[in-house]
Amino acid sequence: MAETPGVTEPTLEEQIAAYQREFQDLDPQVEKIVSALSRLNRRMNVAYGRQTSALGISNAEWEVLKALVLSGAPYRMGPGDLAKRLGLTPAAMTHRIDRMVTEGLVTRERDESNRVRVIVELTAEGREKWLEAMRLATVFEEDLLQDLSPEERTALGEVLTRLLRRVEHAQPDAGGRLADLD
Amino acid sequence: MAETPGVTEPTLEEQIAAYQREFQDLDPQVEKIVSALSRLNRRMNVAYGRQTSALGISNAEWEVLKALVLSGAPYRMGPGDLAKRLGLTPAAMTHRIDRMVTEGLVTRERDESNRVRVIVELTAEGREKWLEAMRLATVFEEDLLQDLSPEERTALGEVLTRLLRRVEHAQPDAGGRLADLD
DNA sequence: AGTGAAGACTTCAGAACTAAAGTTTGAAGA
């Protein structure tokens, strides 16, 4: 078998115990929150990734669709703006758009009023893909929070936004570049 | 100026409003929790990334150090086990270890009792790097949670682990491969 | 007009990854 024991991911409790063993001045309560947050987020991303790949699009493509939809009708943005919004270099954006154009998710054309600029526009198919992904995502999210009462949901949302404000206040912005979309 | 307006990241509230505008059957309370969770996690990762790069190590290297330390003394693992633990292919692990060996963070040697296996072992310098990173991380984490009372911390930890259990129960495991460390 | 400079995007070279094929070692059965 040769499956070395201990390779399977430890439970949250095991992991916190390991942290305490190796690093004495650790507040287990803090570590529990931080580790649970990180782990929960990862699991959710795995779930989203499965859903989008079931729709035949990659996570990278989903992010672009999201940015375009959230920009509002007529669902147009320039490659440079998209790059800033997604936290990518313009070079990476060029290639991503290449792929998405060939798949029919977006169109690319020059802005005739200012021929330096390029306009990336969502196609009807791209918009439909986003809607399908959202339908799947909302089902998953509602299922995830199913055990939480309305009061617990309110409290959780409030605490998380409080933490978020604190982080955002502490860190002006990561090198001027924005990170991935929610 | 040519800085197209609307490129800066929207606030959480603006983003939720955009979601509601584009997708009617959305529970804003659910979306608030999910978006805050995701955004908070991202901001935290940016902070960790700055701290580790200030220590002269990459995030990738930090993950390897973490896995080795948490495995406990004598801080040894095989490349294959490390790859599973970090959610990488064995090929990627080979290259990562190459880099870390040249930087003196780990050593690589054949297992003499079973020459198919390779042993990656943390060096004293690698362990020290991990400890420094942990010292920075705990300061940041304590600062982050500063406004939360002990009761709120307990409640938050409890709710998050409850959600975590729910996700883990729902999804057996992502294709048999483990994701990144917390 | 004519030149210079800045902006927006693309192209190119290099880094880190994945998937799949290749190599070496150990173990099990003919």
Add this chain to the structure above:
DNA sequence: TCTTCAAACTTTAGTTCTGAAGTCTTCACT
């Protein structure tokens, strides 16, 4: 013993990213 198979790791080919150089358009100043 010899053969065959499986396991563990490495190597190779191809993808997607970053950083830097390159191209094309526009604007400002002379």
